[in-house]
Amino acid sequence: MKKYICDVCGWIYDPEIGDPDSGLAPGTKFEDIPDDWECPECGVGKDDFSVIED
Amino acid sequence: MNTTLKEGINWVGYVDWTVRDFHGYKTESGSTYNSYLIEDEKCAVIDAVKAPYVGTLIEHIKAFIPLENIDYVVCNHAEPDHSGGLPGLMAACPQAELVCNAKCKTALEMHFDTSNWKWRVVGDGDAISLGKRTLSFVNTPMVHWPESMFTYVPEEKLLFSMDAFGQHYASAFRFDDEESLDVILQEAKSYYANIVMLYGRPISQTMERAAEMDIEMIAPSHGVIWRSHIKEVFEAYQNYVVCKPRPKIIVLYATMWKSTEKMAEAILEGAQECAVEAQFFNVDSTHATKIVTEVLDCAAIAIGSPTLNNSLMPNMAGVLCYMSGLRPTNKKGFAFGSYGWSRRGGAAAVEESMKEMKIELMRDPIRAQYVPTPEVLEECREAGRMLGKYAEQYK
Numbered sequence: 189m190k191k192y193i194c195d196v197c198g199w200i201y202d203p204e205i206g207d208p209d210s211g212l213a214p215g216t217k218f219e220d221i222p223d224d225w226e227c228p229e230c231g232v233g234k235d236d237f238s239v240i241e242d
Numbered sequence: 243m244n245t246t247l248k249e250g251i252n253w254v255g256y257v258d259w260t261v262r263d264f265h266g267y268k269t270e271s272g273s274t275y276n277s278y279l280i281e282d283e284k285c286a287v288i289d290a291v292k293a294p295y296v297g298t299l300i301e302h303i304k305a306f307i308p309l310e311n312i313d314y315v316v317c318n319h320a321e322p323d324h325s326g327g328l329p330g331l332m333a334a335c336p337q338a339e340l341v342c343n344a345k346c347k348t349a350l351e352m353h354f355d356t357s358n359w360k361w362r363v364v365g366d367g368d369a370i371s372l373g374k375r376t377l378s379f380v381n382t383p384m385v386h387w388p389e390s391m392f393t394y395v396p397e398e399k400l401l402f403s404m405d406a407f408g409q410h411y412a413s414a415f416r417f418d419d420e421e422s423l424d425v426i427l428q429e430a431k432s433y434y435a436n437i438v439m440l441y442g443r444p445i446s447q448t449m450e451r452a453a454e455m456d457i458e459m460i461a462p463s464h465g466v467i468w469r470s471h472i473k474e475v476f477e478a479y480q481n482y483v484v485c486k487p488r489p490k491i492i493v494l495y496a497t498m499w500k501s502t503e504k505m506a507e508a509i510l511e512g513a514q515e516c517a518v519e520a521q522f523f524n525v526d527s528t529h530a531t532k533i534v535t536e537v538l539d540c541a542a543i544a545i546g547s548p549t550l551n552n553s554l555m556p557n558m559a560g561v562l563c564y565m566s567g568l569r570p571t572n573k574k575g576f577a578f579g580s581y582g583w584s585r586r587g588g589a590a591a592v593e594e595s596m597k598e599m600k601i602e603l604m605r606d607p608i609r610a611q612y613v614p615t616p617e618v619l620e621e622c623r624e625a626g627r628m629l630g631k632y633a634e635q636y637k
Contacts, residue, residue: 197444198383209600229384229444 192218192237197230201237245416247459247467248398250281254302256295259412264323266564267436268531271429272412275323276463278402279303280395283373286314287338288393288402289463293326300334309335314362314370316377317342318404319390320349324463329354341370343381345389366391380451382406384444386437392452399458406448407475409433409465419470426466427478433464434482435538436531440569442483449479485571487541489636490519491629494533495546496526496555501580501613502548508619509544509578512626518633520626525557530564537565541633542574542604544625545596549581549588562595573601574632576625578608585609604628 189203201221206212207228212221218237226233245253255276261269275291277299285307291299303309312335317325320342328350332338339362342350347363350356364370366381380392386405393402409429415421438445453476460468460475468475493510497503506522513520521540523533537543547558554562577596579589589607596603608625610618 196388198381198388229441230388 189215189217191240193240194227194230194232195236195238196232197227199227199229200240243414243416244420247278247461247469248400251395251398251400252279252306253277253416253461253467254279254287254299254306256291256298257412258292258295261412264410266530267410268529269410270531271410273323273410273464274412275327276461276465276467277302277327278461279306280372280375280377281307282375284313284371285311286316286341286372286377287312287331287335288316288461289318289324289404290315290327290331292323293330296327296330299327299331310337312338314339314341314372314377316393316402317346317350318393318402319387319463320346320353321387321405322353324404325350325353329356332356332359341377343379343389343391346391349387349389382444382448382451384441385448386441392448394455396456399456401452401455401457401460403452403460403462405437405463406445407460407468407479408437408462411465413466416467417470418466418468418475420466423471423474426471427474429465430475430478431482431538432531432535434479435535435568439482439485439534439538440567442485442569442571445479446483449476449483482538485538485573487572487633487636488519488539489517489633490521490536490540491633492521492523492533492536492540492543493546493626494523494525494543494561495578496548496558497524497546498548498550498555498580501610502546502578504614504619505578505580505608505610505622506544506546508614508622509546509626509629512623512628513630513633515627516630516634517637518630520630525555525561530561533561534565534568534570537570537573540573541636542629543601544576544578544629545592546578547588547592548579549584549586551587552584553587554591558592562592566595566599570599570601573599574604575601575629576603576605576607578622578625580610580612580614582612604632
């Protein structure tokens with residue numbers, strides 16, 4: 189599962205960790221995150237995230 | 243006024259004695275917009291001031307060197323209290339390159355007409371030699387905006403920390419050992435709570451990077467410069483980033499016909515039976531600035547509002563909006579409030595807001611219909627004791 193980085197603030201979404209504070213359980217793929225989810229650090233939406241290539 | 247940080251490095255900013263409203267932050271002590279001038283084989287200005295005060299900044303620089311000698315103007319943060327003076331400064335310094343990171347360049351281009359500026363875009367870890375000294379750049383995203391960065395001068399062990407460690411505090415002095423440390427730390431706490439409390443995580447990461455640097459002096463973009471009490475402000479920040487609780491509770495309320503106030507007083511009475519500091523704020527008499535400063539290090543909070551028009555008292559709604567944006571962590575509490583015929587709004591709306599803030603609820607809301615009965619007031623006292631007992635563990 190690929191990690192994604194927030195283009196605005198640099199926060200990294202790691203699907204193995206998820207974002208439990210926002211109800212995303214560990215193991216949630218970035219593609220499966222609801223469209224209304226927001227970066228927990230700076231508040232921008234999914235559109236402002238980029239995949240981190242291995 | 244002593245403005246010399248190190249030989250050849252001077253404060254050239256502006257002391258704003260009269261500002262009392264900083265985008266909603268009630269700046270009772272005014273503020274300063276700190277700019278710094280480094281004279282070396284190449285000369286650099288670190289950050290500018292708010293737009294109206296660029297003339298003062300330029301006069302301060304000219305007292306040391308001609309503007310033609312400025313090679314670099316570093317912008318650590320694009321917010322207009324620092325960047326507002328850049329158009330005037332860049333126009334006055336014909337040789338200067340604007341030094342900033344890529345995100346900052348984008349932000350500045352959206353704020354100003356930058357078509358005549360020369361740019362030097364730097365990345366994390368990049369450095370520019372001034373001759374005897376080096377400017378070294380560290381990206382610090384969300385401390386306080388996405389483009390924020392620190393500028394470090396290793397030869398002088400000097401960190402230009404932008405908003406971090408700042409204070410909205412106008413004074414006749416520029417250094418932390420020239421006046422009361424308690425006053426300065428209180429201002430640093432208020433600044434942290436009102437400006438960057440929501441960014442505890444990135445600030446914590448930035449603190450880890452700062453701990454690896456050899457630092458003798460921290461020059462923020464607001465308030466006094468730290469040189470004798472760096473240890474104290476670092477320790478304070480380590481507590482702030484986790485909103486570390488102290489043995490302290492807060493009763494915060496709005497009231498209409500004094501019913502919710504009576505409940506608040508009973509909660510306070512209960513809490514005062516415990517060995518904790520118990521604070522009491524009516525949103526009509528205490529500004530949100532003071533309230534969130536105190537929330538930063540409380541252990542628990544009771545928040546009350548009556549139902550007004552099936553909603554909240556508007557002043558309480560404003561305080562809750564402000565507080566939830568600043569995202570305090572590590573707090574417990576409960577809601578309370580009176581109502582007439584509808585239980586909508588009031589305590590229910592307060593509780594909803596507390597849930598959003600992830601304040602851990604210790605009990606269901608306490609309610610009183612029209613006027614609290616002796617039984618309801620005893621329930622309030624008991625809940626106050628519960629708050630106090632919980633907070634006692636942080637002694």
